[in-house]
Amino acid sequence: MTGQAPDAAIIEALARASLARIPEPFQGYLADIVLVVEDFADDETLDEMGIEDPFDLTGLYRGRPVGEKSAWDGVTMPDEIHLYRRPLLDEWAHTGVTLESLINHVVVHEVGHHFGLSDDDMHALEDSAE
Numbered sequence: 001m002t003g004q005a006p007d008a009a010i011i012e013a014l015a016r017a018s019l020a021r022i023p024e025p026f027q028g029y030l031a032d033i034v035l036v037v038e039d040f041a042d043d044e045t046l047d048e049m050g051i052e053d054p055f056d057l058t059g060l061y062r063g064r065p066v067g068e069k070s071a072w073d074g075v076t077m078p079d080e081i082h083l084y085r086r087p088l089l090d091e092w093a094h095t096g097v098t099l100e101s102l103i104n105h106v107v108v109h110e111v112g113h114h115f116g117l118s119d120d121d122m123h124a125l126e127d128s129a130e
Helices: 008-021 043-049 085-095 099-114 119-129
Strands: 034-038 059-062 080-084
Touching: 008 034, 008 080, 008 085, 008 099, 059 099, 080 085, 080 099, 085 099, 099 119
Parallel strands: 034 080
Antiparallel strands: 059 080
16 A cells, blocks of 8 residues: 555544644643544635635634633534645645644644634744744
8 A cells, every 4th residue: 555645544643643732721622623634625615715726725723713602602513623635745745744744733723723813823923933
């Protein structure tokens, strides 16, 4: 089986390992997140985000950020982190980073959205950490 691209199960296992490494107190807020691995985002998602090329989206958080939730919310759908296998593999092939590092970066980015951080917030944090 050498030479074959990693399948959804391998991507999911790497993503679950990334989630497991996120420390407390954040870890306590991640227990109910559903992890979804698909080859690509669907057309509706791409349209909503104004993305034409499906290879431009490697991951997506769907849900309400932790700070916006309330005990009065009633029944809601679980928060989800979507990982898109083909764009991840494409980026992996073009960047030369390890697949584990790439998936970790995307998972941590989507977890940031779970905690209410914008893309600009996360880029500023990443820049300040370098």
